[in-house]
Amino acid sequence: MNHPMSDRDRQPQTRQPPVRGEQTPGSQAGTAVYLYGVARGLDTAVLGGVTGVTSAPVRAVPEGDLIALVSTVDLADFGEDALRDHLEDLAWLEAAARAHHEVVDRAAQAAPTAPVRIATLYRDDDRVRQVLADQHGEFTRVLDLISGRTEWGVKIYVHPEAFDAGAALPEPQPAAARGSGGPGASYLRRRQAQRRSRQEADRRISDYAQSVHERLTRYARASRRHPPQDQRLSGHTGVPVLNMAYLLDDEHTKEFLDTARRADAELTGVDVEVTGPWPPYSFIDTTDTTGGTGGGRREGEGR
């Protein structure tokens, strides 16, 4: 996982005055503005009925050709201490993540929308407009990249027993070759054989995952590898061997899905799971354009 981190970020933040307790014209005491994402050419009617984080209504803040999607939130929920506590609370985190996604997803299905990192807060709408104006070039670059494209996720899971069945080494190795050494040596030989067998299976699984990726990436503009998911979180019984995101031109979606479907049917014991369409979360260069360093990891650009 690659997340932005610069030396500057590590230092105490002294550039911005604290929000708490401060009042600027047009701001309400005790509130902040939560930014979900930035869209271009969005008919804001699609946001009707969407509720944002902490059930706050979602509003559009336009600036030039850009539209910020925001909610006014209570600092009682989003002040530093409150946020720190909330993020440790899975139920709160899940509700916030789903609300954030719902807003971005709704907009992304209607117009190019750049998701903003979760929990990005400003003092008031004026500050949001200022950021849109200051970062206009960067948002334009990102929105150009994702226009007419969507993200799809592909995960490959292996059930090693099934995958091995055809090719597992015979259980007991003939003991004739080097019969001396007693039970200890025999045990070691058995362990070595098991280990070789396991390594061989791992290698074949890894080669297979790579071949599926190569077939899929032909239809993709870009791809990004996410870390394998914790099985306790995914609830999946198979062993996760690949967790990729692909950025597709909309017109290649069908070929891509057909290819994934064929790969899934190819081998017993291997599941190819597709999710999407997603807003292009994984293909935003996660550099803090307002001063940080770092960057999103992106693999080969196709076509």
Added chain:
Amino acid sequence: MTVAVDTGPSGPPMERVSLVDLLDRLLAGGVVLTGDLVISIAEIDLVEVSLRALITTVRDELAPHGAGVAAGEEQP
């Protein structure tokens, strides 16, 4: 194959997406801006904090069921 949602780019919003898929994206993606309220959490600790919360919660949920499922190496 499980296609979580296969409605095409102009289809209805995704059905309930899995939280773990969502967090893969939300915690590692998106435009990073320095907000007014940035607190170290948003830029640095968010990923760690959240994942720790997740893992802890899941462990707690699994705890009553006892032994782990991973096939461990035997002791020498």
